[in-house]
Amino acid sequence: SQQGEEDPQALSIQEGENATMNCSYKTSINNLQWYRQNSGRGLVHLILIRSNEREKHSGRLRVTLDTSKKSSSLLITASRAADTASYFCATDEQAGTALIFGKGTTLSVSS
Amino acid sequence: DVKVTQSSRYLVKRTGEKVFLECVQDMDHENMFWYRQDPGLGLRLIYFSYDVKMKEKGDIPEGYSVSREKKERFSLILESASTNQTSMYLCASSPRQGADIQYFGAGTRLSVL
Numbered sequence: 774s775q776q777g778e779e780d781p782q783a784l785s786i787q788e789g790e791n792a793t794m795n796c797s798y799k800t801s802i803n804n805l806q807w808y809r810q811n812s813g814r815g816l817v818h819l820i821l822i823r824s825n826e827r828e829k830h831s832g833r834l835r836v837t838l839d840t841s842k843k844s845s846s847l848l849i850t851a852s853r854a855a856d857t858a859s860y861f862c863a864t865d866e867q868a869g870t871a872l873i874f875g876k877g878t879t880l881s882v883s884s
Numbered sequence: 885d886v887k888v889t890q891s892s893r894y895l896v897k898r899t900g901e902k903v904f905l906e907c908v909q910d911m912d913h914e915n916m917f918w919y920r921q922d923p924g925l926g927l928r929l930i931y932f933s934y935d936v937k938m939k940e941k942g943d944i945p946e947g948y949s950v951s952r953e954k955k956e957r958f959s960l961i962l963e964s965a966s967t968n969q970t971s972m973y974l975c976a977s978s979p980r981q982g983a984d985i986q987y988f989g990a991g992t993r994l995s996v997l
Contacts, residue, residue, distance in 0.1 A: 806985065808988075813972075813991070813993070814990055814991060815888075815974055815976075815988030815989050815990045815991050816927075816974070816976075816986075816988045817988070818985045818986065818987070821985060861926070861927070863986075871917065871929050871932055871940075871942065872986060873929075874919075874926055874927040875926060876924065876925065876926035877926055
């Protein structure tokens with residue numbers, strides 16, 4: 774029942790560049806979340822955007838949500854080496870309890 | 885600060901052994917979750933619990949069971965470990981009903997030989 778699918782699977786950029794990751798999903802949602810996972814560690818919540826919101830910012834992160842296209846994007850501006858990690862989107866099936874995670878985008882930022 | 889603690893970071897077990905993975909949260913959260921994470925497959929939900937002594941199957945419950953005797957503790961049990969259960973196991977908790985923000989432990993990397 775995997776719902777979110779991230780694109781691209783892997784992304785390599787230089788420090789200072791922007792990184793954009795996309796997430797597509799299949800059914801109606803109440804909210805969509807983005808998480809980061811450093812290598813071999815647990816996931817850390819980054820940002821939550823509700824279905825009635827179109828854009829949300831948190832520091833260098835910008836998330837957009839287009840419910841008509843069932844897609845979201847995560848933009849990291851002015852990337853740093855410390856942003857190297859895997860990024861996952863997660864969605865809820867309406868009235869559900871559990872989140873459904875995508876397979877993730879692996880971001881590599883080199884200095 | 886929110887804290888989810890998994891009892892082991894690395895674990896090596898033999899085929900056929902009974903394995904217990906423990907998870908404790910100190911945030912009085914209602915919901916707790918167990919996932920496994922494998923390369924190319926992402927996170928897959930094994931079981932979750934929305935209350936003490938309550939449990940719900942996730943996408944891949946076969947070969948696993950869970951126990952939640954106290955609100956803060958959620959245990960994952962591999963009744964008879966098999967090599968295909970070699971994986972990274974992640975525990976998470978969330979405050980409320982519904983798909984709320986989840987807080988994750990650091991993970992347990994289990995190898996079954």
